[in-house]
Amino acid sequence: MIGASTAIAGVGATDFSSDSGRSELQLALEAILAALEDAGVSPEDVDGMVTYTLDTSPEWEIARNMGTGPLTFFNRVPHGGGAACGTIAQAVMAVKSGAASTVVCYRAFNERSGRRFGIGPQEGNAPTAEMVHLGWHRPYGHLSAGSWVGMYARRYMAKYGATSADFGRVTVAMRQWAATNPAARFFERPLTLEEHQASRWIAEPLRLLDCCLESDGGVAFVVTSLERARDLRKPPVVVSSVGQISAPGQERMTGYYLRDDLTRLPEVEMLGGQLWRESGRSRSDVDVAVVYDHFTPMVLMQLEALGFCAPGEAAAFVADGHLGRDGSLPTNPNGGQLGEAYIHGMNGIAEAARQVRGESVNQVASVETALVTSGTGVPTSAMILTADTDRP
Amino acid sequence: MIGASTAIAGVGATDFSSDSGRSELQLALEAILAALEDAGVSPEDVDGMVTYTLDTSPEWEIARNMGTGPLTFFNRVPHGGGAACGTIAQAVMAVKSGAASTVVCYRAFNERSGRRFGIGPQEGNAPTAEMVHLGWHRPYGHLSAGSWVGMYARRYMAKYGATSADFGRVTVAMRQWAATNPAARFFERPLTLEEHQASRWIAEPLRLLDCCLESDGGVAFVVTSLERARDLRKPPVVVSSVGQISAPGQERMTGYYLRDDLTRLPEVEMLGGQLWRESGRSRSDVDVAVVYDHFTPMVLMQLEALGFCAPGEAAAFVADGHLGRDGSLPTNPNGGQLGEAYIHGMNGIAEAARQVRGESVNQVASVETALVTSGTGVPTSAMILTADTDRP
Numbered sequence: 001m002i003g004a005s006t007a008i009a010g011v012g013a014t015d016f017s018s019d020s021g022r023s024e025l026q027l028a029l030e031a032i033l034a035a036l037e038d039a040g041v042s043p044e045d046v047d048g049m050v051t052y053t054l055d056t057s058p059e060w061e062i063a064r065n066m067g068t069g070p071l072t073f074f075n076r077v078p079h080g081g082g083a084a085c086g087t088i089a090q091a092v093m094a095v096k097s098g099a100a101s102t103v104v105c106y107r108a109f110n111e112r113s114g115r116r117f118g119i120g121p122q123e124g125n126a127p128t129a130e131m132v133h134l135g136w137h138r139p140y141g142h143l144s145a146g147s148w149v150g151m152y153a154r155r156y157m158a159k160y161g162a163t164s165a166d167f168g169r170v171t172v173a174m175r176q177w178a179a180t181n182p183a184a185r186f187f188e189r190p191l192t193l194e195e196h197q198a199s200r201w202i203a204e205p206l207r208l209l210d211c212c213l214e215s216d217g218g219v220a221f222v223v224t225s226l227e228r229a230r231d232l233r234k235p236p237v238v239v240s241s242v243g244q245i246s247a248p249g250q251e252r253m254t255g256y257y258l259r260d261d262l263t264r265l266p267e268v269e270m271l272g273g274q275l276w277r278e279s280g281r282s283r284s285d286v287d288v289a290v291v292y293d294h295f296t297p298m299v300l301m302q303l304e305a306l307g308f309c310a311p312g313e314a315a316a317f318v319a320d321g322h323l324g325r326d327g328s329l330p331t332n333p334n335g336g337q338l339g340e341a342y343i344h345g346m347n348g349i350a351e352a353a354r355q356v357r358g359e360s361v362n363q364v365a366s367v368e369t370a371l372v373t374s375g376t377g378v379p380t381s382a383m384i385l386t387a388d389t390d391r392p
Numbered sequence: 393m394i395g396a397s398t399a400i401a402g403v404g405a406t407d408f409s410s411d412s413g414r415s416e417l418q419l420a421l422e423a424i425l426a427a428l429e430d431a432g433v434s435p436e437d438v439d440g441m442v443t444y445t446l447d448t449s450p451e452w453e454i455a456r457n458m459g460t461g462p463l464t465f466f467n468r469v470p471h472g473g474g475a476a477c478g479t480i481a482q483a484v485m486a487v488k489s490g491a492a493s494t495v496v497c498y499r500a501f502n503e504r505s506g507r508r509f510g511i512g513p514q515e516g517n518a519p520t521a522e523m524v525h526l527g528w529h530r531p532y533g534h535l536s537a538g539s540w541v542g543m544y545a546r547r548y549m550a551k552y553g554a555t556s557a558d559f560g561r562v563t564v565a566m567r568q569w570a571a572t573n574p575a576a577r578f579f580e581r582p583l584t585l586e587e588h589q590a591s592r593w594i595a596e597p598l599r600l601l602d603c604c605l606e607s608d609g610g611v612a613f614v615v616t617s618l619e620r621a622r623d624l625r626k627p628p629v630v631v632s633s634v635g636q637i638s639a640p641g642q643e644r645m646t647g648y649y650l651r652d653d654l655t656r657l658p659e660v661e662m663l664g665g666q667l668w669r670e671s672g673r674s675r676s677d678v679d680v681a682v683v684y685d686h687f688t689p690m691v692l693m694q695l696e697a698l699g700f701c702a703p704g705e706a707a708a709f710v711a712d713g714h715l716g717r718d719g720s721l722p723t724n725p726n727g728g729q730l731g732e733a734y735i736h737g738m739n740g741i742a743e744a745a746r747q748v749r750g751e752s753v754n755q756v757a758s759v760e761t762a763l764v765t766s767g768t769g770v771p772t773s774a775m776i777l778t779a780d781t782d783r784p
Contacts, residue, residue, distance in 0.1 A: 025521035053445055053468050056520035060642040060771055064650070070662055071638040074771060075467045075482055076445055089491065090467055097488040099481065099635070115518065126507065128448035129417040243491070246463040250452040258456070270462055379452055379466060 004278075006092045007229035007236035008385065010039025010222030011353045016185055016341030019113040020216035028057040028108035029065055031218035039222040040233030041102060046222075048073035048100030050090045052083045052107050052344065062106070073100035077244075079252065080117075081294060081375025083107075084345025085383045089242045091223035101224060107346045108218025116214055118202075120144050130252070137254050145294065146211055148253040149377065150203040153297035155262040157205060159312070164205055166315035167296040168196035171209045171338050173323040174293060178335025181361050185213055186339045210296040212337035219346035221353070230391065237353045240369075240386040241279035245270050246379035253377035263312075265298075268305035268373065271382040275371070279384040283307055287367040288355045289329050290348035293336040298376045303329075306371070325362075333362040345374050356385050396670075398484045399621035399628035400777065402431025402614030403745045408577055408733030411505040412608035420449040420500035421457055423610035431614040432625030433494060438614075440465035440492030442482045444475045444499050444736065454498070465492035469636075471644065472509075473684060473767025475499075476737025477775045481634045483615035493616060499738045500610025508606055510594075512536050522644070529646050537686065538603055540645040541769065542595040545689035547654040549597060551704065556597055558707035559688040560588035563601045563730050565715040566685060570727025573753050577605055578731045602688040604729035611738035613745070622783065629745045632761075632778040633671035637662050638771035645769035655704075657690075660697035660765065663774040667763070671776040675699055679759040680747045681721050682740035685728040690768045695721075698763070717754075725754040737766045748777050 012034025014020070014027050022030075028051075036043060043066040049059035053076040063071055073094040077083035084107075091103035111117065120143040121134070142148055156162055175191035178184035191209065199208040229236035247267040249258035256262060276282055283306070293299050300314035308329055309317045317323075323331040334340040334351035341347055352370040354360040370385045404426025406412070406419050414422075420443075428435060435458040441451035445468040455463055465486040469475035476499075483495035503509065512535040513526070534540055548554055567583035570576035583601065591600040621628035639659040641650035648654060668674055675698070685691050692706035700721055701709045709715075715723040726732040726743035733739055744762040746752040762777045 023519065023521065023524070025524075056518070056522065058470065058522060058644070060638050060644065061521045061525065063638060063640075063642065068640075070640060070659075071771070072635055072666075073481075073485075074636060074638060075469055075478075077467055078450065086467075089465075093465075093485045093489040093491050096490075097485040099485050126448070127415065129415065129453045130448065130450060132415070132417075133453065243464055244466060246452050246455060246466055248455075248460075248462060250455065252450070252452065267462075274464075379463070 004240060005226050006095045006223060006239045007226045008221050008239060008353050009224050009229040009232045009234065009236060010035040010041060011350050012038055013219045013347065013350055014217045016183060016215050016217040016343065018216060020110055024109050024114070025057045025061055027218035028062060028106050031108055031220035032062065032066065032104050032106050035104065035220040035222050038234060041222055043067045044069050045102045046104050047071055048091065048094050048103035050075055050077065050087045050103060050105045052076060053078045054080060055107055055109065057108060073103065079375065079378040081292060081345045082378035082380035084349060084374035084381065085242055085372055086244045086374065086381035088221065088223060088239060088349065088383060089244055089381055092239050092242055095223060095225055103223045104220055105223060106218065106220040107344050110216040111342060112214040112216050118144050118146060118214065142254065145253060146203040146206055149295045149298060150206050151256055152262050152377065153205050156297055156301065159263050162315050164207065165193060165197060167210050168193050169318045170293065170296040170299045171196050173318060174332055174336040174338040176324060177333050177362055178339025181335050181340060184335040184340040185215065186335060206295060212294045213342045215341035215343060217341055217343050219343045219350050221349065235357055236388045237356045238386045238388055240281065240384040241275045242383035243271055243274050244379065244381040250379055255377065263301060265301050265305040265376055267380050268302050268376060272306040275382060275384050281369050281384055285369045286329065286371045288333060288352065288364050288370045289331045290352045290370065290372040291331050292345055292348065292373045292375055293332060293338050294375060302373055302376060330364045333360055333364060348372060352385050356387050396632060397618050398487045398615060398631045399618045400613050400631060400745050401616050401621040401624045401626065401628060402427040402433060403742050404430055405611045405739065405742055406609045408575060408607050408609040408735065410608060412502055416501050417449045417453055419610035420454060420498050423500055423612035424454065424458065424496055424498050427496065427612040427614050430626060433614055435459045436461050437494045438496050439463055440483065440486050440495035442467055442469065442479045442495060442497045444468060445470045446472055447499055447501065449500060465495065471767065471770040473686060473737045474770035474772035476741060476766035476773065477634055477764055478636045478766065478773035480613065480615060480631060480741065480775060481636055481773055484631050484634055487615060487617055495615045496612055497615060498610065498612040499736050502608040503734060504606040504608050510536050510538060510606065534646065537645060538595040538598055541687045541690065542598050543648055544654050544769065545597050548689055548693065551655050554707050556599065557585060557589060559602050560585050561710045562685065562688040562691045563588050565710060566724055566728040566730040568716060569725050569754055570731025573727050573732060576727040576732040577607065578727060598687060604686045605734045607733035607735060609733055609735050611735045611742050613741065627749055628780045629748045630778045630780050632673065632776040633667050634775035635663055635666050636771065636773040642771055647769065655693060657693050657697040657768055659772050660694050660768065664698040667774060667776050673761050673776055677761045678721065678763045680725060680744065680756050680762045681723045682744045682762065682764040683723050684737055684740065684765045684767050685724060685730050686767060694765055694768060722756045725752055725756060740764060744777050748779050
């Protein structure tokens, strides 16, 4: 766990759509240039870049197209949405260790109009460790994220008596937020629980509306030292604590056999403990949460793993309206990936940063501390962002 | 550029072969367990892992098979052999910033018996930035690394009057070293220049014996703080300076149009300058060099980029025997990737570490400082390793 002396100084995004009409490289560049503009930093100042292993736009293409000087730091973070806060973690490490001073984190894809993750195996059949591993799952129809997550969801229902409606209330809460966010795919389109319950099965017990959107778009950030961020255009969003975890028994969304309790997320539990410890914040300090919502049941499990509810009590917590505008834990005020767009978690980080700055369209009152999580069931990452209250 | 307070504490490798008979995961585990044994560190102590984006064995598979505790740091380094020292750079950043304390860097593949890089395009045809880029090169037969490097080599010949024999002398020097290294593929098989000259064209002006081996195998390292390394089994190999560079006009081995002079390697020039500056060492301090030798002409260009020779003079430098046992710059004493094996640069790092420890089979006398480079023509990395002479 690292943090405290670094900040997000710039936030940028493209529009979110189901058919961008542009290349993934174009989307990445648009998002990055917007983030640089937001920070008031020029492309020549950028000396480090981080993206996902799944991103198709290499940093040298970005640098060349954008007119960046030499890069002295670059890497990629694996495991899909688990990488979201992990990109910020890499940037923080680079800045803290002196490897780079101005790092761009980005993720851009045509996940709806191009390669869709939900359509099943696309990795080929090379005799790699991952393919051998998946060979134990694919013959049983476990071909995509929805099918893997369905297993966790089913166990959660069996153990705690949760219902499809309990999952649906997560989507309803997200769509409520999205309805007042003009950037959201579901702007002005709130959802009723009845509509959720009428939506078709994708991988039982997951309905269509338990699954996040598929979206085209890009999001980018500028990370630099807190000291430097204070001299830039916008108020710094302090990376108070950020970390990655790959927990014992970790697999890539298929951890059914090695763990005693499928309804728990040990990597999220560990991250939570570390975040509170390192940031000096507690659960009650969290003014806004961004909880990775690729699938509704995982939101419930994350709320429990982070200690906002006791095990099995998240459904009631959601039903009581705690995730909403007047709740005790306003969550995903952008509408989340169920309501705004699915940009692999990066749009959630953007919303957390906006909330800390006080510039969100769905602004929560006086936000000082935001919690952000990343993809679940995989090696993942999380962070605490805070306002720059210690400014000298 | 970062370094100085961290060290390589363990070095491990498998045998090198053309048909390992084991999975890439097995090779990775063998190399890592050997590195941990070498350092005297147990698998449970490992809390970070780094490998190449091209590696097929994810850290969670490694961790699970090896019995590692939670990992708090993991990423991947892109650009094939350009990643070699880059993996050490990531580990150093993690240790310096506090993200992890004991990081394993690894690379293992069946590059000869499995997926061979030399057989041409294997990336599919998705409309990604890299595929669009390669669309400008593939129609002209530029399908693999050899064909790309041939362009640089041809220009070098035209500009400086270099000949195929000049390239061949690099291979002869490497094979001389390999001949006395039992771990080398070419152990006891030195090469004559005549044999080099008789070898067939791969991509003119590159002959078969200008191209590195294709090999199965794995290499791994344990990186930790210098302070902790001093308490471990073997003398620390200090990472005195390590860095990555993606230079202006950078492409992935196809930078023919954006750069004024194809015979220069600006990323290596920049790395060199930074290494000397940060490590406080100069060229004359280098007791042993490990120069990335995927293709012979690139060795010449690197010697020039690093300032060991003036532009155009590396061929004479090699002909004068400077890379050999009694030369002024003993280079690749393991036999390099032309003589020992092609493990994507990681076996060169292992040799540099052994030289600093004084435990190589081809030990150079009293090595205090070793220079290591990584793949060329791509965003790359380099480092200076030194003996622990400042030990209190």
